[in-house]
Amino acid sequence: xxxxxxxxxxxxxxxxxxxxxxxxxxxxxxxxxxxxxxxxxxxxxxxxxxxxxxxxxxxxxxxxxxxxxxxxxxxxxxxxxxxxxxxxxxxxxxxxxxxxxxxxxxx
Amino acid sequence: xxxxxxxxxxxxxxxxxxxxxxxxxxxxxxxxxxxxxxxxxxxxxxxxxxxxxxxxxxxxxxxxxxxxxxxxxxxxxxxxxxxxxxxxxxxxxxxxxxxxxxxxxxxxxxxxxxxxxxxxxxx
Numbered sequence: 001x002x003x004x005x006x007x008x009x010x011x012x013x014x015x016x017x018x019x020x021x022x023x024x025x026x027x028x029x030x031x032x033x034x035x036x037x038x039x040x041x042x043x044x045x046x047x048x049x050x051x052x053x054x055x056x057x058x059x060x061x062x063x064x065x066x067x068x069x070x071x072x073x074x075x076x077x078x079x080x081x082x083x084x085x086x087x088x089x090x091x092x093x094x095x096x097x098x099x100x101x102x103x104x105x106x107x
Numbered sequence: 108x109x110x111x112x113x114x115x116x117x118x119x120x121x122x123x124x125x126x127x128x129x130x131x132x133x134x135x136x137x138x139x140x141x142x143x144x145x146x147x148x149x150x151x152x153x154x155x156x157x158x159x160x161x162x163x164x165x166x167x168x169x170x171x172x173x174x175x176x177x178x179x180x181x182x183x184x185x186x187x188x189x190x191x192x193x194x195x196x197x198x199x200x201x202x203x204x205x206x207x208x209x210x211x212x213x214x215x216x217x218x219x220x221x222x223x224x225x226x227x228x229x230x
Contacts, residue, residue: 001168031214032213032214034216034217036217042222043201043203043220043221043222043223044152044201044217044220045220046216046217046218049208049214049216050208050212050214050216053208055216055218087151087152089152089154089216089217091205091214091215091216092214094165094167095154095156095167095168095169096142096154096157096215097154098151098152098153098154099151100151101151101152
């Protein structure tokens with residue numbers, strides 16, 4: 001199985017901050033990396049697919065970068081509705097594994 | 108707009124079989140791949156497996172001996188069966204549609220999800 005390691009596991013930030021979340025894999029997955037946002041009691045929602053493609057309808061303050069084993073999700077200016085847990089997920093091979101999540105909390 | 112809805116018992120006894128169905132509306136099940144993903148309370152996401160509309164399946168090796176995913180294209184539904192359940196199988200179970208990055212891509216992302224259903228394993 002491909003192991004996914006997200007960092008940090010949690011962070012505190014203020015509205016307007018730039019936030020960066022990292023996802024690292026234990027082998028190359030090229031650009032087969034997706035990012036999801038999950039709010040309490042809700043299903044995950046895709047933000048970024050194929051490492052850097054913004055899903056339709058997702059605000060442009062979200063961006064993704066990386067390839068191979070190192071990936072980044074960036075929120076350029078954190079908004080109140082962005083406080084949530086974020087997961088990376090690979091679809092390079094099965095099982096399609098997820099990172100352990102990064103919880104973004106209000107400072 | 109594609110919508111997915113999980114249905115099935117919310118309580119299952121230990122050693123019995125968990126059975127869930129996902130009904131797809133607003134689009135045909137006869138394309139894409141269709142997955143089950145679960146999330147134990149307070150924990151992260153675990154991929155269970157998927158089925159293509161053609162019927163071919165792929166399961167997480169950690170659950171493979173206990174999992175069966177099937178599809179009924181006439182009802183626009185796909186289903187999950189997980190046998191010999193224990194308390195460790197207590198989770199919110201989601202169904203989701205896997206969409207390719209672009210036409211013909213081998214990379215997929217989950218563009219549509221059901222709302223999730225909590226299944227508790229307890230006597």
